[in-house]
Amino acid sequence: MDKRHKMEILLAINDITVEDLFGMIQSGDITKEEMIANNLNANKILQIQALQSKVVQSKITEEDMIATCREIENGKLDSGKIKKLFIEGAINEELVLRHTSLTPEMIAKIRNYQKQVTPFLSWKDLPPLQKGNTDLYFFGMPGSGKSCILASLFYYMDKQAMVNINNNAYNPEGTKYRLLLKDEISYGILPESTAEEGVNYIPINLKNNDNNENLHPLNFIEMSGELFKKAYEQGINDNTLAARNYLNNTNRKLIYFVVDYDQHVKSRTVSSGASQSSIMEFILAQLDEFGTFKNTDGLYIIVTKSDLFPPGTDRYDYALEFLESNYKSFIANCKDLQKKYKNTNKFDITVYPYSIGEVKFQNMLIQFDMRSPKELIEDILNDTFRGPRNNIFRQLFGK
Numbered sequence: 402m403d404k405r406h407k408m409e410i411l412l413a414i415n416d417i418t419v420e421d422l423f424g425m426i427q428s429g430d431i432t433k434e435e436m437i438a439n440n441l442n443a444n445k446i447l448q449i450q451a452l453q454s455k456v457v458q459s460k461i462t463e464e465d466m467i468a469t470c471r472e473i474e475n476g477k478l479d480s481g482k483i484k485k486l487f488i489e490g491a492i493n494e495e496l497v498l499r500h501t502s503l504t505p506e507m508i509a510k511i512r513n514y515q516k517q518v519t520p521f522l523s524w525k526d527l528p529p530l531q532k533g534n535t536d537l538y539f540f541g542m543p544g545s546g547k548s549c550i551l552a553s554l555f556y557y558m559d560k561q562a563m564v565n566i567n568n569n570a571y572n573p574e575g576t577k578y579r580l581l582l583k584d585e586i587s588y589g590i591l592p593e594s595t596a597e598e599g600v601n602y603i604p605i606n607l608k609n610n611d612n613n614e615n616l617h618p619l620n621f622i623e624m625s626g627e628l629f630k631k632a633y634e635q636g637i638n639d640n641t642l643a644a645r646n647y648l649n650n651t652n653r654k655l656i657y658f659v660v661d662y663d664q665h666v667k668s669r670t671v672s673s674g675a676s677q678s679s680i681m682e683f684i685l686a687q688l689d690e691f692g693t694f695k696n697t698d699g700l701y702i703i704v705t706k707s708d709l710f711p712p713g714t715d716r717y718d719y720a721l722e723f724l725e726s727n728y729k730s731f732i733a734n735c736k737d738l739q740k741k742y743k744n745t746n747k748f749d750i751t752v753y754p755y756s757i758g759e760v761k762f763q764n765m766l767i768q769f770d771m772r773s774p775k776e777l778i779e780d781i782l783n784d785t786f787r788g789p790r791n792n793i794f795r796q797l798f799g800k
Contacts, residue, residue, distance in 0.1 A: 541659030
């Protein structure tokens, strides 16, 4: 089909029968996505999907479906892919219930899940950070769990009614992102990784548990793991982590390094380039050179997916042992920085073993665990309040 004929069809897309449209898809002349992009009406989309399902079903045996069920149960497919299989007719509910641990309620959740558009921005599109707030930075590799940490924090804040909405309008896209993360994790589907080169910041006035009139003005800054790796390759500059005077403003700062425990374990058998420890150690030195620690009140190391720690171990003890054994150079450099700034800007180094709860099928949250977000929020309240800390039992190293 030539381009002119194709354009004529797309312009008159809703005047053509479903059967003819389906034939064009089957022949490869026009894709369903191209038809949808040219405003194919919703009813015709559903009819085409039904025809596609019939074609798929006619080619798939029960044995094929059972094999797919095994892949689902083994965690090889996430909720989005499982939903697509249901739509295409590549699996049916009867066999899924028989050959996986999915329940009717989980299946309904997967079928009804609608992914929202995530409002990731580029540095140039972000407004300046609010002055006088404490800036919270989350640094980590792609897929390390930064978005899931934020989602769990915002969900916990919502359940505790801790967010004051006065400054929500300062960065509307950041507020939308916070609400999206909170809604997705409350639905039980984990958020996707931040888009490559994506960044956003969320301004929040956090209420104090002891006195709701006491507000903690915060800026949560999240950036993609790709930007973190890019900073390792190119150094900290306006194209990676330092745009818009974010790192060198006069706001107080809390710095979070996110270590993916599962990724570390897998890296023993699968090489994936520079290690987490190497990249974190490099970024640590860059932040020091950039002067960030002059305004830093806390340096934190979050070990995510702590639910995968060996059974029967104390989560804090094991997290400390894990870091001391595998990130010894990074930890030593953190201690050196702590000593370097002890006379001008004292800060603690704290470790968190972090788990959002039980996750199955890659991104389905079966049971939410409030413990980790509660601990982190309590420390945020302590560290953004000009008074003594009361979480000494979790300090990794003393002042």
